[in-house]
Amino acid sequence: MTEHPDRPLRRLSDEGVAVWLDDISRERLRGGNLAELIRERDVVGVTSNPTIFEKALKEGDAYDAQLHDLAIRGVSVDEAVRAITAYDIRWAADVLRPVYDATGGVDGRVSLEVDPRLARETDRTVAEARALWWLVDRPNLFIKIPATAEGLPAITRALAEGISVNVTLIFSLERYREVMDAFLSGLEQARANGHDLAGIHSVASFFVSRVDAEIDKRLDAIGTDRARELRGRAAIANARLAYAAYEEVFGSQRWKALEADGARPQRPLWASTGVKDPAYSDTRYVTELVAPNTVNTMPEATLEATADHGEVTGDTVRGTYARARADLDALAEVGVDYDDVVRLLEDEGVQKFEKSWEGLLGGVSQQLDANA
Template sequence: MSNYIDTLATLGTSTWLDDLSRDRLDSGNLAHVIERKSIVGVTTNPAIFAAAMSQGTAYDADIAKLKAQGTAADEAVYALAIADVQSACDLFLPIFERSGGADGRVSIEVDPRISDDAAATIAQARQLWAAVDRPNAMIKIPATAGSLPAIVDALAEGISVNVTLIFSVERYRQVIEAFIEGIRRAAAAGVDVSTIHSVASFFVSRVDTEVDKRLEAIGTPEALELRGYAGVTNAQLAYAAFQEELLAVELPEGANIQRPLWASTGVKNPDYPDTLYVSELAGPRTVNTMPEATIDAVLSQGNLHGDTLSGSADSARDTWQRLEAVGIDSADVFAVLEREGVEKFVDAWNELLESMSARLA
């Protein structure tokens, strides 16, 4: 039977699950989510693996083996994460094949502590790509200024990349440029570009959290009535950039378009509809990676009202101009969000390493 996630797919938005753990795999839960909830991909990040590996007993047997081998904490974390990603890739392989490689994807992220080191980032991207050794894997690389060259290099070498931690349209334009350069270099080097897929993960709810806080501090009626609009309009402006700067470019023959992916789509403010960042960001050639609670909200409530991305640019620009008119400093908002985004993943990673060190000791 068709459900609202299937309806979302007809609008052009693929739904991926923003979570992965050994418990999901071993219990059959991930297979259930694929079959019953129409999920066609999975994303992970350091915080997700930190939560997964720090709870329960699912990893105990493997950790005991790694301890006996004298494995260091960071190597142990990646060994466990790679095994999970490989298992998930195998589950999603039929979807990957049916979709021509666009969906059925499973992402694994490079160490967030090296986000400003392009050489270290591309080196680890190569290692992870080879270690996972699945055609439907994606390597997540943050869209920091330091990592942009690594994104180009990874794509040029034929590695499928999930570019993550994008907050501003300005940064997204740089990601588009990096994608185009990487694909063109790959084609020039004789790489089969039809095998390379990429998504650009544009974060949504965190924008509202930061901007709403500033609007409340400003406190004027004009400012307060704009709460809850920044996240969606910022993403709609990113989609306009996608249409204007990527869809209009001539890529090498056989190349796949890098799709915008809406990330951080779980609603942080309980006053906003659970499906806000789904229903307002539905449209062609996009992905929405959601926590399962948001997936369940879509399945139960729907609240979809067609393609809300195509033709949204003018209204989004007007809203963003109003935000700046009441005192929102866009450049500062996005600088804070990128810095805090990296810091949150670094903190989660360090906590995971400390926990793993204790278990291996």
């Protein structure tokens, strides 16, 4: 048994789960809230996405001075967005730098996503990853690249250049295996290019709650007693089988050859862990996915719920693979098309981030015009 029974987030950390916050804003940074969460909530990393930045820009006056300067300089909207987001990411990276140093670069990480409009364009994604890596200029940065078919070679190329990558928008087990292959290929190329593998890190963001939201909707439409019995099982089963794939790949001889040269494994990161159905426990995508060498990035509400009443009882992933496979098989038996679900979720994920990015561009454009 681990210690800290009255501190569920600390217990998660003891079990090998890195607690990250799925949110960032300049108000959170300048008010010291991120530093407080590091101290009081065991937070050791931060993720961002276009939706988070769009929301942050609409709140308060934290961005007014920078927007004023950008307007006077006459920069383009795209460049203004890069400047604004890089500023926040750089600041967060500096706040988390002690964690990065204490963990040998494993945690203390902050993620910044490439323009989601480039999700289907390999070369432009790589170029944007290079530009953001240079612009933020912090060793504890992750560049987020979506796990689209076009994103896979971009992931390999970025890693080959020594850029640490957070692979995002992973929904399917097949795509996750392709992501791990892209990671290994990137490290193999980085080694050939003379990079120190110990300095290249990566996480693979496997999305959770959106899987239940879509499959539960389909189960409700099917309407049988058996279909209703399967509600709420898909997402956790899917994630647990992803961890089984992780154990397989990172137990392979191919990986061990890289590890011998100093490489660090690409950790599974549980994303989209906020519960969308109020019928479910608000901590289920945290407490049911406890396994060593993982990350759980939580919206603040989920973080606080876990801190308040999360029941962390140890590893809840290993040893569950047969049940998880049976749950996915049962979904197929009642008529849920897994391949169609994950394909839809990937397409929707890209579209949602594109929409948020367009909203962010629109908001910045309006404020630049107002300050011109």
